[in-house]
Amino acid sequence: MLGIIGGTSFAGSTLLQGGENRKIISPFGSCVLNITDSMVLLGRHGIEGKTPPHRINHQLHLSALKQVGVTKIISFGSVGSLQPEITPGTLVVPHDWFKPNKIRTFHHETLKFTVPEFDTAWRNKVLGILNNEEFTIREHGVYAETHGPQFETVAEVSFLATVADVVGMTCASEAILANELEIPLVMIAMVDNYANGLGVEQLTGESFHATVKQNRTTIGQVFKLISSL
Numbered sequence: 627m628l629g630i631i632g633g634t635s636f637a638g639s640t641l642l643q644g645g646e647n648r649k650i651i652s653p654f655g656s657c658v659l660n661i662t663d664s665m666v667l668l669g670r671h672g673i674e675g676k677t678p679p680h681r682i683n684h685q686l687h688l689s690a691l692k693q694v695g696v697t698k699i700i701s702f703g704s705v706g707s708l709q710p711e712i713t714p715g716t717l718v719v720p721h722d723w724f725k726p727n728k729i730r731t732f733h734h735e736t737l738k739f740t741v742p743e744f745d746t747a748w749r750n751k752v753l754g755i756l757n758n759e760e761f762t763i764r765e766h767g768v769y770a771e772t773h774g775p776q777f778e779t780v781a782e783v784s785f786l787a788t789v790a791d792v793v794g795m796t797c798a799s800e801a802i803l804a805n806e807l808e809i810p811l812v813m814i815a816m817v818d819n820y821a822n823g824l825g826v827e828q829l830t831g832e833s834f835h836a837t838v839k840q841n842r843t844t845i846g847q848v849f850k851l852i853s854s855l
Contacts, residue, residue, distance in 0.1 A: 628855055629666045629696035629809075631687070633796060634704040634818075634838055636669060636845070647673070652693055654686035659694060665853060666696050670796060679774035679795035684730055688803040698748055699811040700852055701800050702845065704838055705769065705792035706821035708783060712791060714837055716762045717848065718815040719753055720744065720769040724790045725798040727773060732806050742802055745810035752812045755851050761844065767791035769813060771798035780823035793821055814848060816841050 645662035660667040668687055671677045691699065705718065712718065721744060756763055770790035772778055778786065778793060786793055797813045804811035818837045 627666060627695050627697055628664065628853075629668065629691045629699040630849070630852075631668050631670055631691075631699060631701040631800060633670050633702060636675075636702065648694075650690040650693060652686055652689040654689055655683055657683070657686055657690050659690060661694065666691060666694055670800075682796060682799075684796075684799045684803055685732060688800060688807060688809075689732075692807045692809060696809060698855075699800075699804055699809055700752065700855075701797050701811055701813045702849075703769075703794045703797040703813055703815045704818045705794040705815040706777070706819045707791070707817045707824065708770070708787040708793055708821050709791050710820075710824065712764060712767075712817055713762075714817050714819055715841060715844070716764055716817045717756065717844070718764045718767045718769075718792050718817060719749060719756070720792070720813050720815060721749065721766045723769040723771060723798040723801060724786070725771040725802070727771075728799075730799040730802045732803065738806075740805050742805055744801060744812055748810040749812045751855065752814070752852060755855065756814075756848065759847070759851060761848070764791070767815075769794060769797060769815060771795060777822050783821040783823050786821075792817060814852075816845055 645660045647658050648661050649656055649658055658673045670682055768790040770786045770793045774795035792815055801811050
């Protein structure tokens, strides 16, 4: 079964609705999943979309998806561009990530190592669907994850730009945990802004949310395409 994780781009939309809302209890707490015949839909910011990125219980979310039988995941994320040539409105399907900060794992008490990666076969299948449409797509890229909820400083952006192409606050954590649960995960990132200090205009919370709203139509189109996978 396909699992869809939606974030800021889904806030205020009806994309993560339509099935049955079901409360799932796991060892890490409880959350609400929207379950249809073919998909499990999860809003990472909570059912009301108000949980800030640094307070998201990623272990709960991934364990809940595993518990209801999800076998593959598409994680949508809103990102800032770290490279001038990657413009807002571009869809990026990262092939790797950079996450130098807080540890995310299910293995606090066991000695177990996993190789962190986006599943290649699953990425290729998703890209095959997206490339048949008229989207602006970047097929490769490195996603950097920071804590949030604040945007990165200009100095942080300058550093991250040396190792990554886009920056967000959530999806690497999800990918790490999906790896540990052996669930293939691919990320579809919507570039909603230039990272702090890169754009012509000053980045603000208001400008960010305005661009997210503008790009919501594209996210809706992508969601409909991948719903049949």
